[in-house]
Amino acid sequence: MTEPTRRELLIALNAAPALSRPAAYRLAQELDRWSTPETAEAPPERLAAETGVPRAQMRKALTAAGTAAAVAAQETTGAERLGARIVTLEDPDYPPGLRHLAPPPPVLYIRGELPAGPAVAIVGSRRADAYGREAADLFARTLAGAGVAVVSGFAQGIDAAAHRSALAAPDGRTVAVLGCGLGVDYPRGHARLADEIAARGALVSEFPCGLIPRAWHFPLRNRAIAALTQGTLVVQAALRSGSLITARHALDLGREVWAVPGRIFDESSLGANALIREGAHLVQHPGDLLEIVLPRALASQLPLPAPATPEPPPGFPGQVFAEIPTGGARLAEEVAVRLDVSVDKVLAALLELELEGLVKRLPGSAYGR
Amino acid sequence: MTEPTRRELLIALNAAPALSRPAAYRLAQELDRWSTPETAEAPPERLAAETGVPRAQMRKALTAAGTAAAVAAQETTGAERLGARIVTLEDPDYPPGLRHLAPPPPVLYIRGELPAGPAVAIVGSRRADAYGREAADLFARTLAGAGVAVVSGFAQGIDAAAHRSALAAPDGRTVAVLGCGLGVDYPRGHARLADEIAARGALVSEFPCGLIPRAWHFPLRNRAIAALTQGTLVVQAALRSGSLITARHALDLGREVWAVPGRIFDESSLGANALIREGAHLVQHPGDLLEIVLPRALASQLPLPAPATPEPPPGFPGQVFAEIPTGGARLAEEVAVRLDVSVDKVLAALLELELEGLVKRLPGSAYGR
Numbered sequence: 001m002t003e004p005t006r007r008e009l010l011i012a013l014n015a016a017p018a019l020s021r022p023a024a025y026r027l028a029q030e031l032d033r034w035s036t037p038e039t040a041e042a043p044p045e046r047l048a049a050e051t052g053v054p055r056a057q058m059r060k061a062l063t064a065a066g067t068a069a070a071v072a073a074q075e076t077t078g079a080e081r082l083g084a085r086i087v088t089l090e091d092p093d094y095p096p097g098l099r100h101l102a103p104p105p106p107v108l109y110i111r112g113e114l115p116a117g118p119a120v121a122i123v124g125s126r127r128a129d130a131y132g133r134e135a136a137d138l139f140a141r142t143l144a145g146a147g148v149a150v151v152s153g154f155a156q157g158i159d160a161a162a163h164r165s166a167l168a169a170p171d172g173r174t175v176a177v178l179g180c181g182l183g184v185d186y187p188r189g190h191a192r193l194a195d196e197i198a199a200r201g202a203l204v205s206e207f208p209c210g211l212i213p214r215a216w217h218f219p220l221r222n223r224a225i226a227a228l229t230q231g232t233l234v235v236q237a238a239l240r241s242g243s244l245i246t247a248r249h250a251l252d253l254g255r256e257v258w259a260v261p262g263r264i265f266d267e268s269s270l271g272a273n274a275l276i277r278e279g280a281h282l283v284q285h286p287g288d289l290l291e292i293v294l295p296r297a298l299a300s301q302l303p304l305p306a307p308a309t310p311e312p313p314p315g316f317p318g319q320v321f322a323e324i325p326t327g328g329a330r331l332a333e334e335v336a337v338r339l340d341v342s343v344d345k346v347l348a349a350l351l352e353l354e355l356e357g358l359v360k361r362l363p364g365s366a367y368g369r
Numbered sequence: 370m371t372e373p374t375r376r377e378l379l380i381a382l383n384a385a386p387a388l389s390r391p392a393a394y395r396l397a398q399e400l401d402r403w404s405t406p407e408t409a410e411a412p413p414e415r416l417a418a419e420t421g422v423p424r425a426q427m428r429k430a431l432t433a434a435g436t437a438a439a440v441a442a443q444e445t446t447g448a449e450r451l452g453a454r455i456v457t458l459e460d461p462d463y464p465p466g467l468r469h470l471a472p473p474p475p476v477l478y479i480r481g482e483l484p485a486g487p488a489v490a491i492v493g494s495r496r497a498d499a500y501g502r503e504a505a506d507l508f509a510r511t512l513a514g515a516g517v518a519v520v521s522g523f524a525q526g527i528d529a530a531a532h533r534s535a536l537a538a539p540d541g542r543t544v545a546v547l548g549c550g551l552g553v554d555y556p557r558g559h560a561r562l563a564d565e566i567a568a569r570g571a572l573v574s575e576f577p578c579g580l581i582p583r584a585w586h587f588p589l590r591n592r593a594i595a596a597l598t599q600g601t602l603v604v605q606a607a608l609r610s611g612s613l614i615t616a617r618h619a620l621d622l623g624r625e626v627w628a629v630p631g632r633i634f635d636e637s638s639l640g641a642n643a644l645i646r647e648g649a650h651l652v653q654h655p656g657d658l659l660e661i662v663l664p665r666a667l668a669s670q671l672p673l674p675a676p677a678t679p680e681p682p683p684g685f686p687g688q689v690f691a692e693i694p695t696g697g698a699r700l701a702e703e704v705a706v707r708l709d710v711s712v713d714k715v716l717a718a719l720l721e722l723e724l725e726g727l728v729k730r731l732p733g734s735a736y737g738r
Contacts, residue, residue, distance in 0.1 A: 351391030
């Protein structure tokens with residue numbers, strides 16, 4: 001029997017039903033320590049100690065390795081039947097962002113094409129209200145329309161709104177990361193949405209095709225969402241929402257975290273508000289994200305709202321203000337000559353400006369900002 | 370004729386109708402340069418140049434100084450008739466917080482008693498909606514009930530809600546800073562609220578009794594509100610709201626600025642949200658303010674909600690997590706001995722914890738946080 005390739009080993013480990021997910025992750029990273037010809041004769045107890053996994057898990061992994069080539073072939077056929085392909089850590093087209101996870105998922109099943117270019121996660125509550133859906137729609141549609149792929153978790157509520165609104169933008173791209181295997185009708189009624197996403201982006205899962213969702217799959221899905229994107233926008237989330245896990249992973253990965261604020265009496269906004277308290281950027285408009293995610297040159301071509309900078313005072317005081325240097329000093333008399341008005345008029349304006357905290361009086365009749 | 374006292378000069382300058390407010394402020398700070406026996410013979414042009422005010426303003430100030438004693442007596446009588454007294458920069462009971470303003474108001478008319486102890490400003494839109502009023506009520510009632518005086522601007526909307534809710538708290542104290550003189554029925558229908566505030570706190574104005582409100586009075590009022598308090602809470606404010614001026618003054622004075630977030634589609638919340646973007650603290654609950662404003666010992670006696678710290682994982686992984694030192698390292702075998710369980714069980718828990726980013730595997734079978 002020929003030795004399985006590293007790629008086949010990864011696919012088999014990832015698909016082994018008896019292996020815990022943490023053990024599969026760990027062993028996928030340590031192939032050299034337990035699956036080479038040199039380690040073939042080593043007792044499982046020693047391999048378990050060296051890789052840091054429980055002995056029972058090590059024995060199951062060795063069993064899975066024995067049938068890796070066959071299992072990998074079967075998984076590949078199954079994926080192809082669903083119009084998908086398998087990408088492993090060994091492959092050059094494994095998404096670079098995911099490699100920053102510690103540990104990364106060994107294998108991805110991808111239906112469609114992962115869009116190149118900038119990507120942002122838009123996540124939130126399954127129990128979104130009208131406010132949350134409207135906000136998700138505004139951000140997803142605008143970002144997708146500006147060429148930023150919208151990544152989300154394919155759940156009801158905010159996730160589905162984000163995918164749908166991204167698809168509603170001309171040429172909008174979106175990626176759904178699943179908490180179950182491809183080919184499972186979950187959530188019920190999302191099959192058509194899945195087809196549309198695959199046609200304009202990708203459905204991605206780290207779980208073998210057909211695997212039903214489990215509660216502990218979703219934190220893993222959330223981690224992958226954070227890693228696939230430059231930043232995560234939390235639209236609406238209660239205090240113990242899974243979206244906050246995605247945000248925490250984004251922070252751990254050094255990515256941006258944004259949140260849409262809401263009313264302090266709305267349970268569904270407490271999580272997003274709490275994120276802002278802890279340092280996430282409050283966003284009011286998609287432009288707040290675009291100016292960070294898109295290269296500046298590109299962003300400047302978009303019709304973004306002007307930033308809210310304080311305006312200089314209107315009228316004559318504004319003209320006087322423009323004459324006062326920042327850091328330096330200018331005499332009231334000099335301003336009067338430059339503006340061709342009386343010193344008294346300039347002094348009256350300077351007193352006003354001083355009261356508003358816009359200029360400072362310096363020794364003599366000099367003023368500075 | 371006897372020379373007026375400095376106190377009388379301040380009252381007369383502040384009440385002189387022909388003098389601009391900036392000139393009155395400036396000249397009140399520079400009494401020594403223009404109103405002493407030594408300067409009595411100096412030409413007004415020289416005094417104007419030395420104090421940095423327009424010559425016309427200087428001449429009006431000198432005229433006001435000539436009748437200062439009589440004007441001050443008249444102002445004092447007028448204030449007493451309204452149950453108020455006059456406090457000037459020369460008086461020891463001038464509020465210390467206001468002295469930090471550059472320049473401070475020379476004179477205050479005070480009806481009632483300024484409460485000693487901590488004070489917080491609660492300000493917001495005149496056109497508050499139900500959400501804004503509910504938030505103002507929650508914060509004002511809780512702060513006042515905890516012994517923190519609530520300072521606001523006596524306007525319709527958020528201001529009035531803040532005053533009323535502070536009065537609704539047992540022993541609650543509140544201070545209204547006015548944009549007109551005492552004795553003016555403005556806003557219409559607030560006369561009874563004024564009486565209640567004076568009985569449980571104070572009405573304060575820097576303007577002479579009976580002076581009707583002008584648009585340019587309100588920025589001056591907002592500055593005083595910020596200076597009288599340890600921090601300003603903006604409850605609901607549109608993008609060009611006067612509340613943002615109060616918040617800017619609070620920042621300039623090194624005081625705290627808090628804001629209550631709202632929906633991004635509500636015009637009335639855009640100003641408060643923008644403040645948070647620019648660095649104001651987002652608050653969800655009065656406890657967020659109390660823990661900063663009150664001395665810790667006092668705050669710890671209040672039933673505040675627990676801060677939202679991440680919880681350790683439940684069950685056996687939580688027990689394992691508790692055994693892993695922060696910064697240091699411990700062997701899986703050692704944890705197993707300490708918890709009296711098998712190494713495999715500990716390793717399985719450590720793999721889970723590692724996946725959640727709660728522990729790190731170090732060389733060997735050692736783990737740390």
